[in-house]
Amino acid sequence: MNWPAESWSSAMNLTSKLTQTNVTELSGLHWNPATQCLYVVQDNGRLRILQFNEGADDFFEIANVEIAGNPEGIMQVDYEASMFYTVDEKNYEIRQYVPNQDYTSITLMKKWRLLTPNTPMPDTGNDGIEGIVFVPDKHLQSIGFVSSQTGLPYTSTKGMGGLIFIAHQTEGYVWVYDVNPALSFDVAYVGKYKTNRKESCDIAFDRTTGLLYILHNVGKNFLEVTNLSLEQVNDEYKFVVSKEYSLSNPTDGNENIEGFAITPMCEENGVVSVFVCRDVNDTGTEIQKGDALRWFTDFPLLGSCPPITEDEQIQTDNARFTIEFTSLNGLYIHGAQENVELVFMDELGRIRYKTHYEPMSYLPYDVLPQGYSILQIHTSNDIQVVLIRL
Numbered sequence: 001m002n003w004p005a006e007s008w009s010s011a012m013n014l015t016s017k018l019t020q021t022n023v024t025e026l027s028g029l030h031w032n033p034a035t036q037c038l039y040v041v042q043d044n045g046r047l048r049i050l051q052f053n054e055g056a057d058d059f060f061e062i063a064n065v066e067i068a069g070n071p072e073g074i075m076q077v078d079y080e081a082s083m084f085y086t087v088d089e090k091n092y093e094i095r096q097y098v099p100n101q102d103y104t105s106i107t108l109m110k111k112w113r114l115l116t117p118n119t120p121m122p123d124t125g126n127d128g129i130e131g132i133v134f135v136p137d138k139h140l141q142s143i144g145f146v147s148s149q150t151g152l153p154y155t156s157t158k159g160m161g162g163l164i165f166i167a168h169q170t171e172g173y174v175w176v177y178d179v180n181p182a183l184s185f186d187v188a189y190v191g192k193y194k195t196n197r198k199e200s201c202d203i204a205f206d207r208t209t210g211l212l213y214i215l216h217n218v219g220k221n222f223l224e225v226t227n228l229s230l231e232q233v234n235d236e237y238k239f240v241v242s243k244e245y246s247l248s249n250p251t252d253g254n255e256n257i258e259g260f261a262i263t264p265m266c267e268e269n270g271v272v273s274v275f276v277c278r279d280v281n282d283t284g285t286e287i288q289k290g291d292a293l294r295w296f297t298d299f300p301l302l303g304s305c306p307p308i309t310e311d312e313q314i315q316t317d318n319a320r321f322t323i324e325f326t327s328l329n330g331l332y333i334h335g336a337q338e339n340v341e342l343v344f345m346d347e348l349g350r351i352r353y354k355t356h357y358e359p360m361s362y363l364p365y366d367v368l369p370q371g372y373s374i375l376q377i378h379t380s381n382d383i384q385v386v387l388i389r390l
Contacts, residue, residue, distance in 0.1 A: 001243065001244060001245050001246070002245065002246060003245050003246060003247055003248040004245060004299065004300045005248070005274065005296040005297075005298045005299045005300070006248075006296055006297070006298050007248045008247075008248045008249060008250050008251075008276075008294055009250075009251070011248075011276075011294040011295055011296045011297070012294065012295040012297070013290075013291055013293070013294055013295075014038075014050065014059055014275075014293045014294065014295050015289075015290055015291055015292045015293045016290070017050055017058075017059045017060060017061055017293075018040070018048050018050070018061055018064070018293070019048075019061060019064045022042075022044070022046065023289055023290075023292060024042065024044065024280055024281055024282055024284070024289060024292075025042045025043045025044045025279050025280070025281055026040055026041075026042055026258070026259055026277040026278065026279060026280070026292050026293060027041055027042060027043040027071070027072045027073070027130070027202075027258045027259055027277070027279055028040075028041045028043075028071065028072055028073035028074045028086075028087075028130070028131060028132075028202055028258070028259050028277075029041075029074070029202065029204075029259035029260060029261035029275050029276075029277055030073075030074045030075055030076065030084070030204075030261055031204075031261040031262065031263055031275065032076060032079050033079060033263060033264050033267055034079035034080055035051075035079070036051065036052040036054075036349060037049050037050065037051050037052070037062070038050040038052075038059065038261065038275055039074050039076075039084065039261075040259070040277065040293065041067070041071040041072070041073065041074045041086060042071075043070055043071060043072050043089070043279070044070075045066055045067055045068065045069065045070065045071065046064070046065070046066055046067060047063060047064075047065050047066075047067045047071070047074075047106065048061060048063060048064050049061070049062050049063035049103065050062070052349060053349075054345070054349020054350065055349075057350065059295075062103065063099070063103035065099070065103055065104060065105065065106055066106075067086070067097065067106050068095075068106075068108055069086075069088040069090065069091055069093075069095065070088050070089050070090035070091065071086035071087070071088055071095075072086075072087055072088070072089045072129065072130045072131070072258075073086065073087045073129075073130055073131040073132040073133075073166075073167070073202055073203070073259075074086050074087075074132065075132045075133050075134050075164075076134070077134045077160060077161070077162070077181070082098060082099050083096065083097070083098050083109075084096075084097055084099075085097070085132060085134075085164070086132065087129045087130070087131065087132040087166055088111075088129075089126065089128045089129050089130065090126075091111075091113075092113065092114045092115045092121070092123065092128060092129060093111045093112060093113055093114060094111065094112040094114065094132065094164060094166075094177070094179060094187070095108060095110075095111045095112075096108070096109045096110040096111065096181065097109060110181070110182075110183070110184040111184055111185070112177070112179055112184065112185055112186070112187040113185060113187075114129070114166075114175075114177070114187070116187075118188070118189055119175075119177075119187075119189035120189070120192075121168075121175060121189075121192075122170075124168075124169070124170040127169040127170045128168065128169060128170065129166050129167070129168055129169075129175070130167050130168065130169050130200065130201040130202060130258070131166065131167030131200065131201055131202035131203035131214075131215065131260075132164060132165070132166050132167070132203065133164070133165050133203045133204055133205045133212075134160075134162050134163075134164060134165075134205070135162050135163055135164075135165055135205050135212070135228070136161060136162040136207060137155040137156055137161055137162050137163075139162075139205075139207070139210045139228060140154070140155050140162070140163065140228070141153075141155055142210065143210065143227060143228040143229055144229075145228055145230070146191075146230065146237070147190050147191045148176075148190070148191025148192060148193060148236070148237040149189070149190070149191050154178075154190055154191075156178050157178055157188070158178050158179060158180035158181075158186060158187075158188065159180055159181060159182060160178070160179055160180070160181050163176050163177065163178055163179075163190060164176070164177045164178075164179055165203055165205070165212070166203070167200035167201060167202055167203040167214060167215070168192075168200055169199050169200065169201060169217075170199075171194075171198055171199075172194070172195045172196075172197045172198045172199050172200040172216060172218075173192045173193060173194060173195065173200070174192065174193045174195060174200065174203065174214065174239070175189075175191075175192045175193075176189075176190040176191050176192070176193065177189060177190060178190055191237065193230065193236075193237050193238060193239055194233060194236050194237065194238035194239070195214050195216070195224055195238070195239055196214075196216075196222070196224045196239070196241050196244055197216035197218050197219075197222055197224065198218060199216055199217055199218040200214050200215065200216055201215050201216065201217040201257075201258045201259075202214075202215040202258060202259050202260045203215065203260075204260055204261050204262050206262055206264050206265055206303070207264060208264040208265055208266035208267060208305060208372070209264075209265050209266060209302065209303030209304065209305065210227055210228065210303065211225055211226070211227055211242070211302055211303045212225070212226050212227070212228055212239070213225055213260060213262055214226070214239075215257065215258075215259070215260040217256065217257055217258055220246050220247065220249060220255065221246065221247040221249060221255060221257045222244055222245065222246055222247065223244065223245045223247060223260065224239070224241055224243075224244050225241070225242045225243040225244070225245075225302060226239040226240055226241055226242055227240070227242055227303070242302070243302065247276070250278065250288070250291060252285070252287055252288055252291070253285075253288070254278060254280055254284060254288045255278070256278050256279045256280070257276060257277070257278045258277065258278060258279045259275075259276065259277035259278075260274065260275070260276055261274065261275045262274045262275075262299070264372070265301055265302065265303060265305065265371075266305035266371045266372050266389070267346065267371060267372030267373075271297070271346060271350075272299040272300070272301060272302075273295060273296060273297050273299060274295075274296045274299045275293070275294070275295055275296070276293075276294050276296065277292055277293045277294075278292050279292075280292050305371055305389075320335055320384060321333050321334065321335040321336065321377055321384055321386075322334040322335060323375070323386060323388060325388070325390060326365075328365075329362045329365075330362040330363045330364045330365045330368070331362065331363040331365075331368060331390070332361075332362050332363075333357060333359075333377070336357060336359045336360075336377075337359060338359065338379065338380065339356055339357065339358055339359070340356070340357050340377050340378055340379050341354065341355075341356055341357070341377075341378035342354065342355050342356070342357050342363075342375060342376070342377060342378075343375070343376040343378065344368070344369050344373040344374070344375055345373060345374045345375075345376065346373065346374070349374075352369040352373055353367070353368065353369045353373075355367075357377075365390075368390050369390065370390055371389065371390065372387065372388070372389045373387075373388055373389075373390065374386075374387055375387070375388050
């Protein structure tokens with residue numbers, strides 16, 4: 001299928017938001033919906049972080065720091081924590097890092113070697129591991145995910161709360177591991193799974209829909225979408241393809257697309273963004289180096305969101321307000337003693353809906369933005385914030 005969003009040239013070029021020294025070899029991307037940050041790793045050993053600016057509908061760089069090794073992909077388990085993980089191609093390792101408070105230095109905390117006797121992963125040199133993503137257990141359980149070794153259902157056993165999926169360049173397999181986040185080298189091989197192409201270079205997972213996105217840097221570049229369901233093909237497990245798109249590529253001679261990230265569908269009101277980067281090395285032209293990272297804001301809605309939970313009550317952090325919702329009556333705020341302003345925002349900080357709320361009243365269901373919203377409650381003294389789903 002053709003690329004369903006705007007073209008490469010029409011998407012927003014974010015390359016200029018990066019400090020312009022050594023902007024080469026962009027390889028992996030990760031979007032954090034809690035902090036609204038885009039993580040960018042360069043395989044020559046550098047991490048960049050772009051923070052979304054909700055007022056300007058734009059990004060600015062908050063981190064530009066060296067990182068040891070050869071990071072090809074990046075992920076997080078806990079969106080609220082600063083800890084992150086990379087996949088290191090030259091060393092064939094999963095690595096866990098923690099930055100200092102201002103992201104001027106990064107400390108390697110733990111690592112897990114993948115070329116060991118208990119995993120059949122071969123050393124394929126520079127055609128090795130490229131992308132990494134965390135998939136929580138609840139999604140594995142709901143789809144009935146199985147180990148390719150045993151054919152039996154498998155969820156994490158080592159304390160991470162999910163499994164790590166790794167995209168591999170050679171033959172395009174996704175390799176899956178169960179990792180103990182508290183102990184280096186404690187890792188179990190779960191299996192390897194065929195994809196729709198013979199090369200895979202990055203991987204992303206939407207935790208709100210359960211869809212896995214696999215980027216293939218082969219031919220004209222492809223994006224594969226699957227809900228994690230499997231089929232057996234020639235005695236191997238293969239992901240069932242839900243959709244596959246050919247990418248919109250640059251037209252300047254470099255189509256080396258290597259990084260992909262996506263914003264969660266169910267946390268926005270009909271808006272999904274994707275981010276794509278390409279690997280331009282030192283010999284690339286200045287035009288190519290200045291056009292390595294693009295932001296596509298018109299990606300289609302794929303999958304479905306979890307059903308509404310009736311009579312759900314959510315408290316703000318200090319328990320000052322309790323938000324109650326039913327589809328029959330609407331939204332009610334317990335604890336409101338005065339008129340307050342309610343601002344519903346998406347994860348990129350864009351306002352979805354704004355209104356005034358009077359104490360002891362309901363806001364009708366049909367005027368409220370559906371899906372996930374960041375709700376700000378503006379009082380005369382402060383602002384309370386809570387994440388809700390309607």
